[in-house]
Structures are given as C-alpha cells and as structure tokens.
Amino acid sequence: MSAFLDALGADGPSADRAGKMDLYGRFVGSWDLDVRQFSEDGTERRRAGEWHFGWALEGRAIQDVWIVPPRGEARHGDAAASVNSYGTTLRVYDPDIDAWRIQWTDPVTRNFLQMIGRAQGRDIVQLGTRPDGQLARWSFADITADSFLWRGEVSADARASWRVITEFTARRRAS
Incomplete structure (x- = not known):
C-alpha cells in the first residue's frame, strides 16, 4: 500500500500549474466537520x-476523503445508509478551460x-448534474485559513431556485 500512496501523493503543487492550484490547495490538511443534512420535508440531522x-x-490534482460520521464512531445501522458517507473527490485543474474538473x-x-x-x-462554486437530472451546486464560502462553510444544493427547475441538502462547517485540525 505504501508504494501506491507514494505514487498517488505529492509534496505540493506542480510548477506548471503555479498559482492555479491555490484555489483548492489552501484546503490541504485535515478538517473536523459539523454536518447538517436536510431532508425534503425540512427535517434536519446533525452529526x-x-x-x-x-x-x-x-x-496536478487535489484529492480529498470525506467521512460522515467520523471513523471510530458508530455507523448507526447499515453501512450503506444514505446518511453515511465515505467517499473521495478528485479535483484536477484543466488549463484548456481554466477551471477544475471534479469527480466525486x-x-x-x-x-x-x-x-x-x-x-x-471569494467563494468556490462547483456545478454538475446528478443522475436524477437535478442540477447540483457545491460551494465553499466564508473561507479562512482555519475554517470554511461547504454547502451542497440541488435545483429541479433549471437554477430558478436551489434547495440546501447539506452544510458542513469545517474547522482545521491542529497539526
């Protein structure tokens, strides 16, 4: 496994992407999350x-792993429950479009x-289309060196309105 992680990881940004990598590069490190999930009926779950x-x-890329609930906490039943998450995002800066291509x-x-x-x-906005056809918008706001707000939203009406489905308040872990 070490050879794989060594081949995947990098010590910093590639020189041929200088400056552009800072958009997501400022998040490199570990963060604790206060997660709020909202169902269609307005019910809120916090973890x-x-x-x-x-x-x-x-x-040339930033990769992340987000885990809800955190490792070591009970998964509250079936590990495949829709409220649990253990996934990764690969973000690659594409100079041809002067934007980031993102795969969650x-x-x-x-x-x-x-x-x-x-x-x-001052924010970062990511746009895509979910398999159910709804538009998805993920954004990073209120960004400081030690905190940010991440919001996941969906639109079923071609961006006329957005419904918040998830919010993460992130705090950087001490080194």
Whole structure:
C-alpha cells in the first residue's frame, strides 16, 4: 500500500500549474466537520464528520476523503445508509478551460458526480448534474485559513431556485 500512496501523493503543487492550484490547495490538511443534512420535508440531522485534503498526481490534482460520521464512531445501522458517507473527490485543474474538473465518488451511497469548479468572487462554486437530472451546486464560502462553510444544493427547475441538502462547517485540525 505504501508504494501506491507514494505514487498517488505529492509534496505540493506542480510548477506548471503555479498559482492555479491555490484555489483548492489552501484546503490541504485535515478538517473536523459539523454536518447538517436536510431532508425534503425540512427535517434536519446533525452529526460530526472528518475531511482530509492532499496533493495528488504529481501536484496536478487535489484529492480529498470525506467521512460522515467520523471513523471510530458508530455507523448507526447499515453501512450503506444514505446518511453515511465515505467517499473521495478528485479535483484536477484543466488549463484548456481554466477551471477544475471534479469527480466525486462515494461507494457507500453509490453516488457518483462530475462537476466543473471555479472561483466566484471569494467563494468556490462547483456545478454538475446528478443522475436524477437535478442540477447540483457545491460551494465553499466564508473561507479562512482555519475554517470554511461547504454547502451542497440541488435545483429541479433549471437554477430558478436551489434547495440546501447539506452544510458542513469545517474547522482545521491542529497539526
């Protein structure tokens, strides 16, 4: 496993992507999460989570793993329950479109999503289409060196309105 992780990981950004890698590179490290999930009827479920970001693929990508609930906590029943998540995102900067190509994979919930991510003012916004046809918007806001707010939203009416389905309040773990 060590040879695989050594080949996947990188010590920092690739020189040929200088500056562009900072958009997501600032998240490299480990984060504790306060996760709020909202069902269609407005019911809220709140739990803890963890999120880890790292340099990957010779520094031309950022890969992360998010886990809800965190490792070591009871999974509350069936590991495939839709409220549990253990997945990874691969974010690759594409100079041809001056944006990030993003692939989210969660084998627990069997969710797979491709998105395009860009800076939008001080925030980051990722857009894609879910398998059910709804538009998905994931955003990072209120970004500081030690915290940020991540929000997952869906739109069933071509962006006329958005419904928040998940919010993560993230706090950087001490080194």
